[in-house]
Amino acid sequence: MGAIYLIRHGQASFGGPVYDRLSANGVEQVAVVGAELLRRKIRFTAARAGSLRRQLKTAESVLDWLGVSAILKEDPRWNEYDHVDIVARHGGGVPRQSQDPRGYQAVLDAALAEWVGAADDSPCAETWPAFLARVTGALGDLVASLGKGENAVVFTSGGVIGALAGHLLGIPEAGLLKLNRVAVNGGITKLVSGRGGVTLLSFNEHAHFEGRAARLLTYR
Structure with a gap:
């Protein structure tokens, strides 16, 4: 059974001259994510990221940790609302x-x-129905591209992850409005794909920001 890991980007630069770039805190966060995925020894055969700078920089840093930067493909359907x-x-x-x-x-x-x-x-x-169709379409195409047992990683944003998690639970609106609200920067959400379709296995994992890394935990 293959898995898809949805990674929320590191903290953006709220209040700065350019919002769509990682803050200093965000740069540290994505290094922690890279170390966490390396620790898990997951073999990824595909990687996707939206076209937003904060998403791409998160992807570049994490995949550099894993030594698989060449597998990254940019797909703007993974962009935030x-x-x-x-x-x-x-x-x-x-x-x-x-x-x-x-x-x-x-x-x-x-x-x-x-x-x-x-x-x-x-x-x-972009309306809400159009946004939902965009992100579910991106997920569907990614799942279809994977072979049996293959894993993929996606670098995207909280609204996308929340909406997809809600969609898989049958409550996409609540996913956007409630789950998105508690998504942490650098959080990991895991989906599994099998004969029964795609299933939400875990949402917003962030144990990698506990202990000594607790100072890096942010929601916005």
Whole structure:
């Protein structure tokens, strides 16, 4: 039975001039993820990442640890939802830079709930149904590309992981709005693929950020 490991990217640079880049903390986080996957001695035959800088840099660092950087393929279907557009259309247009992380998260949570509720009627460039179709399609294509017993690793974002986990549990909306909310940077979610289809085996593993690495644990 093959497995697919979904890795949330390291912490981005909230409040900085460029959000879509790993913070200093994020750089340390992805090194811990690389060491953790190396410890598990998993053999990956495929790797995917979205086209966002924070996703690609996470992928490059982790795969360098594993010595398999050549297997990485970029696929923008693994990109996160456009939080700037969603907040602008559904959250009153509050700029990210004007908010502390917790304050902005509250605005984003409310905007995401409105976005999901609006479905195809949302004025956003990408609606919730379109986002869900995009990420489930990416997962389906990856699963179809794997041979028996082969493993893949995907470097993506919290909303994608939450939505897919919820989808596999039959509650995609709750996955986006609830599971996404507790996803940690550098968390590991494991899916298994067999005759019965794809199953969620674990969500948001983060024991690698306990003990001496506890200072690196972040949610945003």
